[in-house]
Amino acid sequence: MGGTNQSMVSEFLLLGLSRQPQQHQQLLFLLFLISVLVTVLGNLLIILAIGTDSHLHTPMYFFLSNLSFVDVCFSSTSVPKVLAIHILRNQAISFSGCFTQLYFLCAFAVMDNFLLAVMAYDRFVAICHPLHYATKMTHQLCALLVVGSWVLSSLNALLHTLLMARLSFCADNIIPHFFCDATPILKLSCSDTHLNELMILFVAGLLMIAPFVCILVSYVLIACAVLRVSSTRGRWKAFSTCSSPPAGG
Template identity: 60%
Template structure:
């Protein structure tokens, strides 16, 4: 039967993480708790940065932007899963699915770019402390964020337009809790060579460019830190990078294992890695940055006490 004679898909069925109703009940409660904590934690960081004048520095400006992106990133996938479970319907329309893919690509890329910009900020603070305020001017900080948004949105538009050119026939079952681009590509009855090629070329550049900037920044940081005369100075310098390195390891460790391969090799086991950067990373970011930072803890404590008064 020719492809044109096959019934085209108008909706997809999201089977969730386990596909078993008993486990889905537990996962619903877990994901609801994770989503609420993610929203509250990241929102507190944003408010703390806005309200505390001591946090009006480039580092916290980028952190507030990262928290904003993490709120949006979580909101792209988790609420749909929760609503699907409450309504008892696993369907998502074709247009909703493509929209979810667009925002998923945008926010996942934006996370990477912001982590790269934050690494550059740490490099400047540690390696060029005397010129830090001159280099990291407010205009440059805003420009870095704006350029990141432009690049990530253009990348998302490219992949979404390529996705809507594909034909989806009878198979519409997605073994995931959201419209992850790779599982969706596997369902297409069209040739996905161009899509896979763009993932490797454009997607590779978008993912690896900020990752390379992070590696280079920390190579310079460590080479300068090792030249410090005292162990106290080394510990102090590294402590400012510990939180950022932890988030980078979680985020890129999971992503590079999934999206730097052909879509045909995507397996159900990769869902675990997907959960790490879509659910876990936005959740732990507020705790990593606040628990290891006295200024942030003080600002959040002050903010909470202000709410209580």
């Protein structure tokens, strides 16, 4: 990989807030800061509440705690660099730093989608097969779903990061974004990027579409199951299960 990369530049420049007027920069900086603090603290509280309350040790809340953890990681990957650029007035980010950020952003974004799909499947089992919920959604299956999601997300991120690292960057090194994203980086490359674009379109597209289809199918089946319930009270009870696990789950 190192032999094919003949880059003439050694770092990228993240424009971030620099294109905005000074007063807008300060406002955006404050919004970014508040956003990351609320996101991190809120999700940490969710994780703490689930971890300390034994009544919440159910598959649904297990997936929710993992989703909160991913959200914390995602926010911590991109926003601190934006804040550092504004405070230190240094827009430079090294190749290794940029590709590391790219890797984690890809991994956490795909992981987020996978967890939403897993949670949709969990609600499908809870509503459409309530008598078999405890036997279907076992601790082993829940762990397998989460671990499998992490593995697929990490492999996808590793694929795109390695393909990006083999490219050459000859002159332009300005990224007109707040963080290192695949598309703006590809535009800066002076080498052939067809393989990268193909992998983004096929692999990343597949990993984005598959969870969406799973979520859509799960909730369509849930809606059909709920509509077959004759009483209004029964329908409301079934719908409420979408937001809270069944007793003993």
